Amino acid sequence: MSIYPGRGIHGQVVEAIGRRIVSGKEAPGSTLDLDALEITYDVSKTVVREALKVLAAKGLVDARPKRGTFVRSRSQWSLLDPDLLRWQFEEPSGSGLLDDLYEVRIIVEPAGARLAALRRTEEEVESLAAALAAVDEQADAEAIIEADLAFHRQLLEASHNELLIRMEYIIEIGLRARDVLVHTEGHRDDFLPPHQAVLDAVRRADPDGAERAMRQLLEQAAKDEQQIKNRGGK
Known part of the structure; x- marks a missing residue:
């Protein structure tokens, strides 16, 4: 994972997932598998959920019942973040x-x-x-x-x-x-x-x-x- 200065492992997960979304590796509309993220980054489910909350505040992801957490379209991103x-x-x-x-x-x-x-x-x-x-x-x-x-x-x-x-x-x-x-x-x-x-x-x-x-x-x-x-x- 890329270093996210001063924010520890939680920040590094924010950095890693955020970069994947911005790069298009996680396409708009795709669903994020929380269990897979937990394994990929070797962190707890709590860390993953907190990281996704940060990304949601930036407009990158959203969560809905039955659909789970998904990547939002670029038009909904907080581009000036x-x-x-x-x-x-x-x-x-x-x-x-x-x-x-x-x-x-x-x-x-x-x-x-x-x-x-x-x-x-x-x-x-x-x-x-x-x-x-x-x-x-x-x-x-x-x-x-x-x-x-x-x-x-x-x-x-x-x-x-x-x-x-x-x-x-x-x-x-x-x-x-x-x-x-x-x-x-x-x-x-x-x-x-x-x-x-x-x-x-x-x-x-x-x-x-x-x-x-x-x-x-x-x-x-x-x-x-x-x-x-x-x-x-x-």
Whole structure:
């Protein structure tokens, strides 16, 4: 079973069954055999039932008299649940969701950058700068990924819009999956310039410039991702 950090054996069963459902190994409408799950994961029936309760709360499964526990259709899943997002982005078939992520980002992040330019504090500007400063010529893919996540997280926080800030967890989960795809395949040299352009516009309190720079950053990111896909990287 995959590790489900900090949640013990119960969490590992949630992780394992959830991934099987998201991957399609347990098809919508199929019935889950609780006895078989107990044997497969070498856990008690209580652990299996508690794990299924968690998955039911995520919209993945349901239980009915005479029918038992079954997998619900994708249209009924809680797609914005952090675990579901993570499982989907980590699937080989997750490239379609990355396309959806780009559409969300191109709507949300330029607006977030505009607000950040208008509302940011000096401390927030320095936090944005610090995220980029962590990337130098020796930076490996993981360092670039962490810097990217920190930069985009801080930018939304600098918008001082609570609802935009809550979008952070959706974007960050998908952004990590996208960054792993892109930065482990290269494209490290073009990381800093577009991010620096956003930072410079936010620093000088230029909302139009910040919005434009963020849009250009996202368009370049989409091109990098498409190049990887065209080479068979996804």
